[in-house]
Amino acid sequence: MTASTSLIHELPTVTVRRAVVSAMANNAYLITHRQSGAQVLIDAADDAPAIRRMLGDAAGDSAAPAALELVATTHRHWDHVRALADIADGVPTAAGRDDAAGIEAESGVAVDRLLGHGDVLQAGGISLHAVHLRGHTPGSIAYVLADGGTTLIFSGDSLFPGGVGNTENDPERFTALLDDVEERLFGAYPDDAVVLPGHGDATTLGAERPSLPEWRGRGW
Structure with missing residues (x-):
């Protein structure tokens, strides 16, 4: 595509900008700090x-050089991670501790910052809270940004409109993921928090909350 x-x-x-890339319609998101230019x-x-x-x-999104x-x-x-080696050349990287080895195996890039649940990433005034969501992969991380009363959740493949991510019909993985997501x-976050998934369109926690019992009942 x-x-x-x-x-x-x-x-x-x-x-926040989004690029939709590849035949799998992956979302890549770029956060730019308006004053510092950090991205x-x-x-x-x-x-x-x-x-x-x-x-x-995004170069024009900040007062300082981005x-x-x-x-x-x-x-x-x-x-x-297919563009990670190219884009992260000389740029620090971060990911979930339990996925770091897999990321390096797939991309050839060693992860600089190994994240656990509750860790906070800081970059030029941008603060991202790491939320560990076990199940889609062992070390999946959602990144949460709060700014001016708006909460954005970059959920990767752990939460989408209509359900949680693929757990390959493994009941234990599904239960772990849904438990963590719940x-x-x-x-932890308000109904107006915006969910920005790794594929497809955005949703909100409020839009999805009524369906949680249905998801648990159907098992996916």
């Missing part, structure tokens, strides 16, 4: 040229 990029959020201190990329999924175009588009300071990966699956996302 042809990669597309767009400005999806303009918040008081940051902007954080979430998931260098594929198509380094499209990601670079997004970086170029600079990519961190690449944060949501999980180890190959479709989320406790660590739905139990």
Whole structure:
């Protein structure tokens, strides 16, 4: 598919842009701090040229010269790291501790910052809270950004409109993922929190909350 990029959020201190890349329609998200120019990329999924175009588009989003300071990966699956070696050349990286070895095996990139539940990433005024969601992969991380009363949850492949991520029909993995999503996302953040998944369109916790019993009952 042809990669597309767009400005999806303009918040008081940051902007957020999205590039949709690859035949799997992966979302790569770019956060830019309006004053410092610091940028954080979430998931260098594929198509380094499209990601670079997004970086170029975001150059006008800040008062200071923009600079990519961190690449944060949501999980180890190959479709989320295909451009990591190219984009993260010389740029620090972060990911869940339990997925770091898999990310290095897939991409050849060693993870600089190993994350656990509750850790906080800082980059030029951007703060991201790491939420460990076990089940889709052992070390999947959702990154949560709060700015001016808006909460954004970059959920990777752990939460989508209509359900949690693929757990390959493993009941234990499904229960672990849904338990974590219920406790660590739905139990911790408001209904107007925006969920920005690794594929497809955004949703909110409030839109999905009524379906939690249905998801648990159907087992996926």
